Structure formats: structure tokens, C-alpha cells
Amino acid sequence: MNLFTKSSWIAGILCLIISLPMFAQEHLTYTLEPHLEAKKPYLKVSFSAKTNEQGILNLHYNDSFWGQRRLFDCLQNITTKPAAQKVDRQRDKDNIQIVGKPNTSYEITYHIVQDMGGPIEHKHCYRPIIQPTYLHSFGHRLFLLPLGALSNKEARLFTIRWRNIPRDFVVHNSFGGAPNQTLRLKEEELFSSIFVAGDFKRYIFTIKGNQVHFVVRGKWEKFNADQVAELLKKVIRNQRDFWKDHRDSLYTVTLMEIHTPMGSSVGGTNLHRSFATYCSKNKYTTFDLIKYLYNHELMHNWVGKKIINADEERQYWFSEGFTDYYTYKLMLKGGLIDLETYLKMVNQRILKPHYTSKIKNAPNDSLTYKNYWGNYAYQKLPYYRGSLYALLLDTQIKQKTKQRKSLDNLMFDLLKACTGKKSRRLDHQLFKKYLKRYLGKKSLKTFEQLIEKGQLIDFKDKLWKEIAVTTKEGYPQFTLADQTVAAALKQKLIK
Template sequence: MNRLIIAFIICGFLSSCNKSPNYNINYVVSPVYEETSNLLKVKTSFQPNAIGETILLFQDEAWGQDSLHNVIKDVKLISEKGEIKANRDSGWYSIKHPKNLDILEVEYTIKQDSEGELTTWDTYRPIIQKEYFHLFSHNFFMLPKHIIKDSEDNFNVSIKWKDFPKDYHLANSFAIPKEYQEIENTSEEEFHTAVFVGGDFRVHNIDVNNNNIAFIIRGNWEVFKDSTMVDILKSTVSAQRDFWQDHSQDYFAVTMIPTVQERGSSFQGSGLTNSFATNASNNKYLDIEGLVYLFNHELQHNWTGHVIKNDDEEKQYWFSEGFTEYYTLKNIAKAKIYDLDESYFIKKFNEFVRELYTSPVKEMPNSELTYETFWSGKEGVQKLPYRRGAIFAFYLDNKIRKDTNGEKSLDDLLLNFKEDALKNDQKINHDYFIKTANKYLKEDLKSFFDKHVEDGQLFSLEEIYKAFDFEFDSKTKAYDLGFDFSEDRSSISSIDINSEAYKSGLRKGDVFKSISYYHNSTDYKAEFIVLRNKKEIEISYYPAKEIDLPQLKDNIHNKSRLDF
């Protein structure tokens, strides 16, 4: 059977004038059918480096993936004789060729190296099927290094889409193209942080204040219709742009593809240039509320993270991630997206509190949060700045309201940050944050900030709730699986005799035949089948225990205090 192969013919030329070179890279993209499996053939043409060696960028490690050079095969020169050498460590291909050439043509193919049904992990590698393709540009398009450098990271791109079937929908981070598109004044970071898709996608163009939001989706979904996600996306973008007083972006794309997962659900997304690419498990367990949260969190990063940048990335994750978390909940509740309101805010905020206060790293100082520790895989580290920052944002929002008699809120402070970022390229650092926040407060914020954000001491929730007149319960149920897995997760190495796990019948040494539970959720039963004395035993229980921890009450009084 013929399999679809996409051939990408890339033709490039450049012109320069003294000190201001103007580079244009042209792409011609067309499909090719052959009896082979999942390939992309790429032919690139450009003016090479005059010194006789041209470097083509293609990262071997990116976005949590490694060995990306494995997706490339058959690299060869077309127009000239020369030598091609791959360097995985540096993430490039070196081409030695005659000096002062006008044009150099290079051809290579890209293959889909993942096998079987599509999982969440596979989506960050090239996907090329008969029905569709889905690629991130950094593991697809090679870029000449000298063009990026000589153009001061500013070049133009044109793409001609040729010979695709009439019903083959094309879309990417820059446009919904038909036959031709131009991308002006782009950079390597912008161009290599993009998504390109084509095939049996459905494209929904959503108007938000005369700007186009393109929702690009494929697959037959079990738990929602396209119209549901269109409504969620429109409400999300409208609410966020209204809040930030920013309707300047005339095009934004959101792509969504289905993945396979037998039990439970998973979803994830990546914020890209002018776009957001997401995937989700297509089964009956998929949680639409979770997708509402995902869309709102990631799109919020257009401002907290993109416009308002961190000065020292991990050191300010409490802001870029924590404040994003807080405003994710606040904007959803305020705009009543998917009919979620203040009750949703209270429920999710209580979850944030439980996750922080039961975390094994709950009092880790902010100074210990580095790139290495954040990506170390140590339990609780990645969520720490999210939860700590969200609770700090809640405190500061209410503190500003109280100190200004309701005339100002955290909203005003964030808009202040945005103005400084746009006018002065100001980034978030701790001194600047405190100095700017103090303009809205009666007391210096520094001691509170140093104690709870820098040093990592837990917030006194009772004092905070009482100070701002919130009603709360003093106890709550917290997630507790009740036992520890063996190193290979095949059995129980230890168990708490006071836990629900022990009460349900689980014992130390039990060997698992089946495991099913939702991590950090007390709403779903944990279900196991264990082997004991050669017999299979089915055991289920709610993985929870009661702890002393203040939680906001979901009542009319607290909803009125939120003042959304």
C-alpha cells in the first residue's frame, strides 16, 4: 500500500547591502507518495558560508527528547561535491564545500522513529502518517548558522505549499496557508519554536475583537464536540486579553491531537510562537475541566513569561508559574468559563494548599531551586514554585485590596509589570518586585517575602484567612496512598498500619498484578489486584487521611470576599 511521504523542497537566497544584510529563505513544500514508511524528504537551497564550511543547526537534544539525529537519514549534497559530518553533541551538521559558492543544495530525509499507537511522549518527535503530519520546526527544518548570525537573528521566510490534496488542511504557528505564506522578520528562536501540521485537521477560525484564533483539531473525541472546545477557547482568550488590555495579536493558533491511553487521562501543551500545541488522551476518562485549566494556564504565559520575563528563570518561577496558576483560577472563575465560578476557584486553591503543605520539599529555600534541581525528578520539586507562588499571589491580592480600601488589587500590580516590561524591557527580579509592590501597600513587603518566598517558610494560613475575613475549616482530607512501593514498583515495601490502605487489606510484601490510582486525588478509589499465597485479591479504597490544615469554605461569604 502506498504511504504518504511529504517532500519539503527548501530554496533559499539572500541579498546583502553593506552593514544590513537582508536574508530570505524560501521553502517549497509538496507531498510525495512512495511504498515506504513515514518519511519526510527535505531539499534545501541557500547561499552557503563563503569560507567553505556551512553549519546547519539541528538539535539532537531538545524539549526533553534526545537522539533526535536518529530521525535524519540520507544527508547528501546535490549541487556540489563536499563532506558532511554530524555532531550530535553540538546539535549541528557541518558541510565542507568549495569557497564562495552562490548556491548550495542539501537533501535529507526525516523519518518518524516512534512506533505503535501515539502516546503523549511521542508527540514531541516527528509524526508523519498517511492521514496527517505533526512536527515542531526545531526537529524538522535545518537552518544555516551563518545566516542566523549575519542577519543578527532577523530574516524573512516564504513557504509555498504545492500539490497537496484539496481536502488536505494545512496550518502552522504563522498562518492557515493555502498555497503561499510569508513570515517576515523572524528569528531562529521564533522559527524553531513553531508547530507545522497538515492532513485531516478541522480548522475553526474564532473571532476575538477582530483578531483570529485558529483552533486546529483532528480525531473523533469521545467526551466533547469541537464546539465545546471552541467556546472554551474563545472565552479564555477574550477574558485574558481583556484583563491584560491587550488585543494586539492578530493571529494565534491552537492545535490539538489525540493520543492513546487505556486508563485514566493525560494532557499537556507547549506554548510556542503565536501558538499553543496540545495533545490529550482520547477516552472516556478525559477531564474537560482539566483542559479548561490547561488552556488558561498556558495561554496566560503570553504575558507572565513572554512579555513579563524572569531575570533568573528558576529563581522567579514562583512568579512566572505561581502567579500564572493564581490567575488561571481567577480568570476562569471571573469569566465563568465552562460555567466554572468561585466554587471552582475555592476547590482548586484548596488543592494547591494541600499539595504544598503535604509536599516532601515544602520548605525548600528558593535559592536551592536551580535548573538541575527543578529537572532532577525529585518528588515535589517541580510543583513547589507553582504552589508557593499561587498562595503568595492570593495573599498579596487580598493585602493590596485591604490596604487600598478596595481601590487597587494584584491586577494593577501585574499591569504595572507589563507596562515596565514593554517600555523599559524590565524583568522580574526580587528587588524590583518588592519595590513595585510596595507602591500598593502600607507596609514594606520585604520581610514577608524573604520569610515565605526566599527562605521557604510555610505561610500561616489561619492568620491570612482571618486577616482577610475568610471562613475556613481547620481539618481536611489529604492524599495518602498509605504504603511505599518497592524500588521496581512490583510490591509493597512498607505500609502505615493506620492508613486506609492497611484497613482495606493491603499488607507489606504484597505483589501487584494490577495497579490503578490517581496521584494526588482523594476523589477516586485506588484499585489493586495483589498476589498473596498464589491467590489474586482485589482491594480498593479512597487514598486519604485527615490532617490539620486550614481550607477555605465553599460558601456565599467567601465567594463575596473573593470580589471577582
């Protein structure tokens, strides 16, 4: 799911209010130099910036961001040339203040280090990872930015230069793989980026004229990097074909192995024109988990990034539930799973956990920020509820229009409404406006019952005749009514 939560955006807004730029900075150039052979490996970063008329230069660095705290611990050895009168680390203000001569250019150098020891686990992935053979970090963890240097209103020039890289090193970020880049960036684009360097392997493939880079390091027991690269080709092509959207001229996916003492850990972060992935290398991380991860998370490039919730948790039934529905639908349509597997996944991954959950009837308003992030049952509720509701709507629209229309058409309408000249965010009013066009006034009452009040769906006589709905072990299960209708049912489901 999308990592940008309500709290992180509120924190960012407050930071902007408190730290208004004192003056406009010129085009910035950052030099990145890895020192991975050191006893404690580090990334040396340097750039030049100018003090104001009072001899002050304020540099922004988030001490808390995306759920991580004490990020200042990753920022060490800040020096200036010429030597400044004072370098003040203001952790509570997310600020480094340089005090020196007025209107003077200073070269600022600092080290980014890894502040957590032990084998690389999931908890490390949201902080800078600086190891003897590689490094991995998000953009906002790497760059000390003069206030006002970048803006979210307009893109500004920003240069990145790698220096003294070993010949066999791969360097890559969300903006490409060149060691020297001059870019036009907004602040949020730089912050929401991934940077990797070291013993990675890079795959490059083209989808309808647009490059996709897959940058990977690690070995897994149940699959290999070649298999994941082939999977990504199919997933990205399938999703872009579905949305009729091949506008991204460059897209990057990174994958890194992590250590998990017990069980499996698979996760990812949706970023600017990129997706960063990390998963455990043991036998519990199967290729099926990777299939699901990429099919679900990359769908958020549209549902979540372009069709944006007006009230984050209140519309998770859509941004997570409908995304989950299309995860399975497009996997079936694209040949990544067969019909038997599709029905099994719906039964075991959605119907069973939802209908046996203690909070299955919880109203939508109970899905608050606190409940969602503090209770696993509430976290999964919108996935299950929204996915089953999407299945119902898709079936109803197809049946009413004799398969001339489907839920796909409603999704395209919402995308247009949320990205056009008069774009708006998705709320219940907007969703019901388009729902009514396809299923009439009665569908609004059904929406209120199933989504807002949390009533369970009775699927009896509501799905295709080829699906037998039986109740076993306390929850409904879908099976083929007859093996001879498998091909016909698949066509109805994917149309």
C-alpha cells in the same frame, strides 16, 4: 509552563558561539512536500544555498534540543544537485557540512521521518510525527539552516511553499494557514513554531479584530472539538481583556490526540504566537483538565514571556504560582467555574498537597535546576506556595485600599516595568519595589518569611470574613461562612 529552560538556552548560546556564520545567506525558500503514502511516510524538504569561497556550506540542525536527543535520526536522505563532493553529517557539532565547488549554488533535498514506532504517545510529541494521514513537528525539527541565514537580532525574509498536497489536507503553522508564505522571521521565531498538515480540522474565530486559529485532530471520550473551540474563545478573550492586550493579530492553538496506556496525559508547549497541545483520548482526560490547561498555559503569554524571570527557578513562585492563582481567579471571573468549584479546587489542588508535603517548608534557594527537574515535589512547590501567597496579597491590597486596588494593579506595574523602554527581568528586588508601594515596609519582611524562607501561611483572620478557615486532615480548608454571602464573596474575589 514555559519550555525554554536554562539548559536549552545555554546549549543554544554555546552552539552560536561555536558555529559563527561564515557568510550572509540570501533570502531562503523552502519547499515542503509530504509523502505520507510511502511505506515509511516522510516529508521531503528542499531549498537552495551557496557554498563559500572555500567550497564549504555549513547547515545547522540540532541533534539535541528541548530535552530530546539523537534528532539526527529524524533527518535522512540528504542529497544535493549538482552532486557535492561530500555530505558530512557532524552530529556532535549539530552540523551538516556540504563540500563542493566554491561560490556554487546547490539545491539541497532531505527527508524528515518519524524515528519512533508504536502508537503516538506523549514521548513522541517533541519529535517529528509523520503518519499516513498527518504530520506534526516543531520548526526547529524541520529546517536545515545555513549558518547566518537567520538571526535573532533582526527579522529576515523566509519563504515556505507546500507542494503536492492532497485536496482535503489542512496545512497550518504558527504563521498562518496559507500554503505559500513569505515571512520576516527571526531564528528563534522559526525554531519556536509548530507545523501541522493532514486530516486536521481548522476553526477560525475573531477576537476584537484578531484571528485565532484552532487546528485539531482526534476524538475524545469526555469532550469534543467544538467544546474546546468555544472554551478557547472565552479563555483567550478573558485573558486579553484582563491584560488589556489585543495586539496579536494572529494566534494558533493546535490539539492532537495521543495514546496513553494508563491514566491521563495532558500537556502543551508555549510557542511563538501559538500553543501546541496533546492529550490522551481516554475517559481519564476530562474537560476540566482541558479548562485548567488552557487557562494556566495561555497566561504564560504574559507571565513568563513578557514578565520574564531573572533567575528561572528562583522566581518560579511567581511565574508558576501567580500564574496558577490567576488561572483559578479568571476562570471564576469568566464564568468557567462557580464559587463552590473554585473553593473546592483551592482546597484539593493547592492547600491539601502543599500543607501535607514533606518539603512544604523548603527554602526558596533549595529550588535548584536539579531539584526542580528531578523531583516532582520540588516541581509542584512553587505552584502551591506562589498561588497561596498571591491570594494573600490580593486580599491584603483590596482590604487596605477598600477594594480600589488589587494584586491586578501590581501585575500591571510589573508588566510595564518588564516590557517598557527600560525593560528588565523580574527578580526579588523588582518585585519588592512594587510590593512596598501597595503594602508598605512590613510586607517585605513577610515576603522574606513566606517566599524566601518557606514559612507556611496562617490564614486565620487574614481572608475575607465570608470565608471560614478550618483545619481538617492536617491542612487548612476554605468554606463559605454562610450560604447567603456567596454572591458578595465572589465579587470580592474577582474584583
